[in-house]
Amino acid sequence: MRCKSFVILLAVFLVASDSSARDRLTDAPVVWYDDDRGFVSSKPAEREPNLVWDGVNASIKRPLIRATSPGRAVRRVGSLFGGNHVPTASNVNVLDEVPNSTWFTNRIGLYPMTPEEVARGIGTGQGPDRSGVWTVVSAKTEGVTPGFNIRDAKGNVYLIKFDVPGFLGMTTAAGVISSRIFHAIGYNVPEDGTVIFERSRLVVGESARIKERGGKKRPMTAGDLDMILNNVDRLPDGRWLAISSRFLPGAPIGPFDYKGRRHDDPNDRVKHEHRRELRGLRVFAAWLNHFDTKQHNSLDIFIQEDGVSFVKHYLIDFASTIGAGGRGPTPKNGWEYGFDFAAFIGKTLSLGLYEADWRKFKLMDELPEVGYWESRLFEPEDFESQVPNSAFVNLTDRDGYWATKIVTAFSDEHIRAICAAAGYRDHQAEEYVARVLMERRDKIARRWFDRVTPIDFFRIESDALHWRDLAAERNTFPGVTPRYRARFSAVTDDRKARGWSPWMILDETSFPMETPEAIRMLKSQSEKEYPYIAFEVDLDRGRGWQGSVTAYVARKSTRLIAVDR
């Protein structure tokens, strides 16, 4: 018993000391750019991870290591007492934001974007040029959905990919929606869009090659093209609907793994499982039911910009989202791993008395363009990708909150504009998909804004400290009138407070600073010894104070230098 207590105490101590070891406060500008575009002299080796081993590795080996790792075990015990089950993400700045990098560019999460901007996505949003024929340069017959690559009149190369037979419009629309959303979030994505074309638009290039089952390549003929086109569904007017994905500029060097680093890329300094944008991807993936987040749906490109060569990291292939699937819609996707050992054991022991929610789902006959897409049973935390993802399992509350801030930045108008750009033939399908996206967004917001106090974006204007209550702004908890309390203290660079002012109860999202009491307190606290001021703000939505967020300001430079939550 004593031994057990000692172990728990030790774990709590270790994790507490670990998680409280925040960086010292410094009076410096906020870092908004990860300097990861340093010149890479030689192209990193192309990674070609084996798909089968990747599944085995992600599903068995890595979970086994995580389950048996003593460090994780200690942290897990500590998490019962307020610690985190994993270390804090390594690539966050003092405001707990993700700086721009070759992985991520802050867009809708930090900047207002119009619905049109969001719906346009990357590039022109127009797809292949239609002023001339499209020359087929290569094709593949393997896989559930055959496709080919074309070069348009402007010389741009696009991958043309079709829906799974029997589900016309489902994956193409889903792919476009998710591509637009991931771009607006901040990830690097290819330029995807729906295209409708007739047979006469296509010619087979002289040097076109086709990849047959088994990987063999041979010269491609018009007959091969007709065979591909005959095996996919057509629109009622006889034309073909497909998704076009523009080839990325630069040299592809294979996918990135969600664990570890690419050691031949000197700019890749943070282990991927500890990158916030990859941990937070779990929240976005849950929102969009992007279950197929295996590493093969990512791509690193060795690119040259302004004379500097470096590696840029992309997410690709969003066909398996919004209830659709690359092999056809599958109700299980997003709810369980491909092989979910825990679910298997649980279902076995439950003797069939428990029913997984996904087993109740039905496709809607009246909306054939919509897959297994629903919000009623959706629970953000229950989302599972097809194979366990090393970054997803590291998601902490702060990572989840960061992602939720971005998810909730998508307004109803943004979502409607994106769905309108998806090319649904049935307006009801478009409306339904948009409504479910909104409802899932709201569930995510309720989940994370309830767990992490959504007070954010501190600014100091005039004589008051201002903040934004994201839950109130984005109407996460309708009918609730929040109130706030705030206090302040001068602090040392390791956050030790000289003495806190009394809490001030507020109805507004600002804290008036020019009070006699504040002035008196600060006067008594030496700036040399206490060079920073901490403002602690808390929120009550009628269920008690949720937990404070602290903003730090340097007294000398008057800069906002950190936010702790």
Next chain:
Amino acid sequence: MKYSSLVLLLLFLLPTVPSAVADSDSAHDKEVTGAVSYWGVIPGPSDSTSAHFEQRPVPLWEKTLNVPYRIAYAPIYLFFEGAKGATILVAESAELRYYYRAVTRPRIGPFHTRFFLLAGGLQGYGISMSSKTGDDRNRMKITGKVTNRETSKATFGIRLTPLPGNRIELGGGYRRRPDARFFGIGPETSEDDETFWTQEIGWGGISWQRDWMFALTSDLGIIYSGVGAFDPRDEEEPRISEVYDRGGGASGAVSLPGLGGRTDGVGYSLSLAHNTIEETGRPDGGGARRIAATYFQDRDGDNEDFWTFRVEAQQFLPLWLTSRSLALRGYVSWIEADDRSNIPFQRLMTNDEPDIIRGFRDFRWHDRGMTALSAEYRWPVFAERTVEGSGVDAYLFAEAGQVFGEFNEIKSDNLRNSVGGGFRWIDESGFGGRFEIARSAEEWVFRLRGDQIFQYAKSGLYHGRNPIPTR
């Protein structure tokens, strides 16, 4: 305004960040141009706003803990490295991939070959295979099985459909089981009386199946069969011939017709079945009822000719939620002959590949008749993609059954019970295999098999089911 107020005011009047204008390039993004962020204006990249983000160092306590862990993990690491190499070798070699798929995926290749591992029970470890070719109307099937305990079986079957609703089946096969047991005849034999023998069966025949209205099917067949009962392998003790005699031989030995030789003959069978079960591999509704009669004519005249009758019923009951079902099955089989004592023991009813009272070893019971009731509750525990598609169901079962010499021996005192559970794999082509553990008063038995227990639609010559004992 007081001095201190001025300081404070100054403190807060100043902007939080330098007031450089954000430009699109500096934001590394051309889409969001000139906008002020929710944090205020974000300056462009400079030495002060850019930094190399590095991996946070692992704390000392964690590093310390990891040292012994890594040492202990080394063998597992090596195992996984080996597994990785093997997986990649198989996955990236077109030829190996083909064979891998042939073994693990059902019905691919020119002969739609499928392999299945066998384990447990008396047969030991082995492998079974089945190949079939042809179309829905006319097809051929070959099956085989071999185990480390020298059990072997090979069958072939042809199914022709000359007219809609009419099927002609031709087939034959050979089976050898050197691990057969004999404990005596009757429901009260003791497990201590175990003796060993080798069973050898050969058969061939033809049958005509015709579909009638209301899901009725008749089956008329003629099957030749020969069954030998010989001494077991050397290591099996005691041999059956040490305890029993073919009739009045060794002193003190009990007479056992058929022992030490073959019994050959022809069976003429007629059965009528009503079957509403869908062959999905995971039926949750429908039922099957079947009556059958077979007249066996002994070819040498050494033994009795006899009749075999069988009455069987199965029912699948859908239960709550999805794919939960109760499978029920009951049957009675018995042999009628003028001289019941002269029926070769190797043609008596027995649980040779137990599909009842699965908690007992193969061949545990022998007698003129056999009856059993079985209830199996099934529920899904894994789905590959969809509710109806490939996946694994778990099941629990309870059974009661017995052999009997006379009908009045069917009573609760003689019933033997067995309970157990397992997992059934259902693939794209239906039932794929099962792993189960069963318990009886005598022992635990586990089995890994590729054959069905319920749904005896696959009992015909085409599917290679051996006719001994008559089912």
